[in-house]
Amino acid sequence: MDLIKPGFGLVFWTIITFLILLFLLRKFAWKPILGAVSEREEGIKEALASAENARKEMENLQADNERILQEARAEREAMLKDAREIREQTIAKAETEAQEKASKIIEKAQAAIESEKKAAMAELKSHVAGLSLDIAEKVVRNELSNKDKQLKLVEDMLGEATLK
């Protein structure tokens, strides 16, 4: 039954050896190895995180670009639309103005014609009156000198004074 009886010497040396091994490995192996491993892992984690951030930023930028482009396009369209409207308005306005002016001119012209016509009529009337008076005078005169002559005169006169 020696097999299951721990020998004193081996227990003694195992304790000492194990403690020394633990101390040495802890100080000169596990610390640097685990430190390096965890440092590297941290580095990888950080690198991944920053890559992710960069990706997100990139996405944001792209979204911004897209938005700006959209806005520009919208603005351009709006401007074009405005321009078209203004042109149409201008044309329409010019047309109406022209129409108005033309109709005013026509009105004025008509008014002038009317007044000229009235004046002409009045003049004509006065002329006719004068002429009539003259005729009447001459008729009267001829009448007064010679009857035949007088008649002839009237007839001549009448023949002259054809109303046009």
Add this chain to the structure above:
Amino acid sequence: MFVNSFNVRTFAANLKEGILKPQRMTLSTLKRTVFTVLFLSVFSFGFAKDAKEGGDDEKFDAKSMIMHHVKDAYGMHIITLNEGKEDEKHITIPLPVILWTDNGLTTFMSSEFHHDYHGHEIVEKNGGKFVNVHEKIYQLNAGETAVKLDEEGHPTNAEMPLDFSITRNVFMMWISVAVLLLIFFTAARRYKKSSDNVPSGIASFVEPLVVFVRDEIAKPMIGEHKYKKYMPYLLTVFFFIWINNIFGLIPILNGANLSGNIAFTMVLAIFTFIITTFSGNKNYWKHIFWMPGVPVPMKIFLAPIEIIGIFTKPISLMIRLFANITAGHIIILALMSLIFIFKSVAVAPVSVAFSLFIGIIEIVVTAIQAYIFTVLSALYFGMATEEAHH
């Protein structure tokens, strides 16, 4: 059960009658041999003893051979040339014997016993007479000139002095420490050299193992926040056990069986026990002495079980590693012994095939046992530091 008892009888009969002739090796004998192997591996103690008692001078003593391989020894025996002849020659690495006797420290080399472990060779040093009886050193009582053994082979007229000898297990332990330091110091230096902590050379071999212990053993068993404190112990235990398991399998080292020695496993289990006990928090002790969440009679009932549990945990650690490694050695040696028990070369292919098979399993077991010891240690630390969350 029937098969077993059948084989017991067959095996016993074979041993009593003597030798199984090569001509009689049939398929059924082969089958029986297979069963016998399994049987022998479990009960090798008792049966080998039978062989010893009933045998003549030529009789091969499997038990004593196996026990001498599995147990510790004062010298590192490599090979015996011309065995049993006039010019018999042992090739052995002598190791220092260090004893603490009544006359103070006594040291001499193990070679002074001249490979004798039956107590015949008496070494006189520092006023004491020392004999080696089955790799245990005894100091003869004053006035005695020869060792007297009782029926069980224990000396009756000698005392055991305090023995600090550098036995072959201690020697192999130091070699394993040297190898471990070499491997891990080199690995650690690799990291210092590289600017970006990228492993190269041996570090790239070591790192996955270290990370395995951290991520698969320490973190899940102890917890993300507390595992760091226990990492040096877990890593050291894991690699120390593993490398000694591997060294135990190297045949030329004559099976220096350190991790299959109960002294070694006991020391490691005690370390785990001490660390567990000292890192136990309020919650841990509460679970032992006054289990929360159960009725009072149950609490009283559970307390003694839990108190026993404190001690059975490290004891199971100790026995598990010791028994697994020793059993592996015994199986391989028993398989090899079959050749000599049957005195037949025809058994050799079977023996070699089976020991190769077991040998490959043992290679896996070296890592598995190191892993299990470390995992359970980590588990106990985890239990000791667990916070209450009921």
